[in-house]
Amino acid sequence: MSEHHAPKQFDPVVILSERFARAIRAAFPDAAAADPMITPSRRAEFGDFQSNAAMPLAKKLGVNPREAAAKIIAELDLGDLAEPVSDADIAGPGFINLRLKPQTLGAMLGAMDTPSLGIDPPADPPTVVVDLCGVNLAKQMHVGHLRSMVIGDAVARSLERLGAKVVRQNHVGDWGLPIAMVTSRVRGEAEAGRLELDGLTLDDLDRLYREAQLECSPDGRGLAAARKWDMGPKAIAELEAQVSGSEEALARAKATLLSLQSGDAETVRVWRTIADVTLNECLAICKRLRVLVDEEHSAGESSYADELSPLVQDLIDRKVAEEDHGALIIRVRDVTQPCLVRKSDGGFLYATTDLAAIRRRVQKLGADRVIYCVDARQSLHFQQVFGAAIRAGYATKPGAHSHSSLEHAGFGMVLGEDHRPFKTRSGENVKLAALLVEAEERALRVVTEKNPDLPETERGPIASDISVAAIKYADLSNDRVKDYVFSFDRMLSFEGNTGPYLLYALVRVRSIFRKAAERGIEGEPGAELLLREPAERTLALTLLRYPSVLRAVGETLEPHRLCNYLYELASSFSGFFDACPVLIAEDPAVRASRLRLCALTGRVLEDGLTTLGMPTPQRM
RNA sequence: GUCCCGGUAGCUCAGCUGGAUAGAGCAGCGGACUUCUAAUCCGCAGGUCGAAGGUUCGAAUCCUUCCCGGGACGCCA
Structure with a gap:
């Protein structure tokens, strides 16, 4: 009470715990540190709160639990907090039931009735990065994104309310071969006069994305099956044409990726248009959903592109990563599958980008916690990346002696009423x-x-x-x-x-x-x-x-x-x-x-x- | 095959580091409106907590095995 800066205590659990701890110390000096185990009563007829301390205490000391409860009560000084407690309030194996006096309850509630509602920021607020939303370029948003937005936003707001300094990060999927594929496709369609870049919509992009995927991925299995079942020269020839066509499209996409990486003006212009269209729609939906994600929170994969090569070199130099079957991997304790950071063809993977992201978030943004609101199915991926980042020292703030906390707040799927993944009747994702x-x-x-x-x-x-x-x-x-x-x-x-x-x-x-x-x-x-x-x-x-x-x-x-x-x-x-x-x-x-x-x-x-x-x- | 997650009332779900007779909502049945918004409230009925063992004063909760469902498993993201 003398420290007037300390918030006035109002939480009955805390107050009662202190009183019980004192009584336990007096009654059982051998078990002075025992938990008072105060919880709100589950049923009103048992009172307002209960202490379950007597049972574990009795077990530890080898005495009768109800007698232990009686000894605690004998030493208990609740002053005028609660109705008098007697042996009659010992129930069952040794629960001690408590009922607060109405005035006390009123006084506690009055003490909580402050502008902060009893939730005051910590003296040294932590910095928390929350990864949420995570849209992909050229893809229509569906219910999967809903969860990342809604849960991520609620998590971010909760931490903010508790006084943390929260940095939201929208890790936009805007880089890599799939994006190059659609960029290549969009550019091709525009140049052929079949598409107007200025009027591009997300629906267009969604369609073009799928077309690009198809055009670049031959149904190799189809060809193999056609041969196996001897479906005739015509079918095989068609499939072969498809395969060779896809090889061309894939080559174009890879070339587009190179142009993007080297900053070719025309390619970048197309890519930026795709990014703008996608992001505008995404932010509009966030706004509509009252999800606090805006342009300033975007930190796309592309923003890490220039860091990947030096990062991998750093991993090699410091012998964190090792070669295996031509690829570069990081072995992680307690995780059977190693984290793959470079393909044998020299390309980087999403784990590489995620490592760069962790490094930036912890070492540049100063995160004490990094929280990923991402589909639970990616849990293995995060185990690998978290383990690799910790091994590499990327999860440790400059000057800190322990690493920051990396957490995957994974979520399950949205199902339809038939308990299958939520889709429209025609099997499309629900926009x-x-x-x-x-x-x-x-x-x-x-x-x-x-x-x-x-x-x-x-x-x-x-x-x-x-x-x-x-x-x-x-x-x-x-x-x-x-x-x-x-x-x-x-x-x-x-x-x-x-x-x-x-x-x-x-x-x-x-x-x-x-x-x-x-x-x-x-x-x-x-x-x-x-x-x-x-x-x-x-x-x-x-x-x-x-x-x-x-x-x-x-x-x-x-x-x-x-x-x-x-x-x-x-x-x-x-x-x-x-x-x-x-x-x-x-x-x-x-x-x-x-x-x-x-x-x-x-x-x-x-x-x-x-x-x-x-x-x-x-x-x- | 290995690993991860789930299985609780007809349906949708809670159940904190083990604690009292396993709780809500919906649906069902029965009550309460001259309303401080009845989008509400009160009551009844409804369960072998996937199964079997184990740990102990006590298990939906912890351990083991099994069954069912879903998912993930280096060169996609």
Whole structure:
């Protein structure tokens, strides 16, 4: 209490842990460091919190657990924090149940009611690089990108909220042979007069990309099969022509890659056009989804192109890399497959670029953590690259004695309701843009139906908010690494555990304050919190958990923890809202207390939703 | 073949370093609207936590084996 700079402690788990630790030290000097194991009770009838410390303690010391619990209680000094604890509060094998006094609960909540909501930045904020989005040139964005954008953004926002200095990096796939292929194709089509570079769209590019892939990759297996099954000279001749045609196209693509690398003006112009068209569309979708990724966050593979050759030379010079079957590899501890950094034809691979990226992110950008929000299927790749980067010293900041943390926040696939990868009926990838349009149309229909009083001009933006909330929440509320089933009907049914439900809870809070203003009622920021009703207690206990939930998200990079929490909060609030009249409460003190509860709930909801990257409309 | 990830209610999913009678939502059934936005709330019903062993006071959670599903496996990204 003497250090007035230290934030006032409000977290009941922390406060109770201190008291229990003291009691344990007194009761069992031999096990002075034992964990008090304080957790919120799972069921309200057991009280507010419980200590599970007695059982492990008894096991360690070879005594009866209930007796151990009794000895802890005998030494326990909870002052006026909680209702008196007696042996009657020892339950089952030795749980100690606790119930906070209403005044204490109110005081704790009051202490959390600060501008930061109890989440203050650390004294020495870490720098965190978050790799997200990761679009590829000339490819239409689909649901796979959705996850990287949505999860990556939520992770970045969470870390920012916790006080980290976050640097977002959009590692655009804008280099290498596939890009050269499409560049070559686009240039060829333009020169043949079949394509206008100025009016190029992403749809054009998407088509040309696939054509380029086809034209460059012969169906060698088809030819082999034709020979094997003796499909006749005609079929074989056709396939042979295809193969030789593809060899020509491939040669052109390789030449285009060389031109690009050497900075040939005309080739670069075509390539830049492709990049601009792709990136504009990508950034537009980010904006629409409220994903904070902009032009300044782009750090394409091309930006590392000049670093690769010296980097590989450095690896050779320092004997980190070795030759194997003509290729250059880095062996990594605990990973059976080595990391391949140069092909036997001298070309570089995506691992090479990723090494350069890690080096830049750690050594230039100063990252203490580098986080990759990338498909979980790439986990082996990241194990290899992380291990190689650490071995090479690229993951260590200048002057630091240990390497920064490299983390792959992988995510599962988006599945359709048939549990197969989410595709259109014709088997195409679902375009992100089309997905957003459909969600918004559906949302507009429901808004119109549910709230016909809303002015026309407000419905559009609200439908947009709701559709974004629905899509993002559906993605974020499932465990990141698992696949999840995409269903418009479920996410937009607006019932139960959905994004719109959370928005609705917030809107109800805001509505109360609009109503209050109409009636000339003002909330008192410092009103005493009177928590007499069960619904008020539940809401207060839920609110107090917010900071620790957010910290857990920062550590585990699992936004679904915050989703679950916000759902519980919205649910607690709905229960409170139903059971406890606010504006029409008779006692002015009760009304003031409830208004403050509402205000706090609104702020936590808004803060949490914003941290997830969800919109926070005023009404819906 | 090797390695990784999953399997929890009819459906979609939570379940923290082992803790009480395994929880939500949807769907089903039954209640609550002269509303502080019912996009809500309350109740009922619904489970051999993939299977079998093991560890222990206690296992959905940890270990082993197996079954099922998905994925990744140097010269694509």
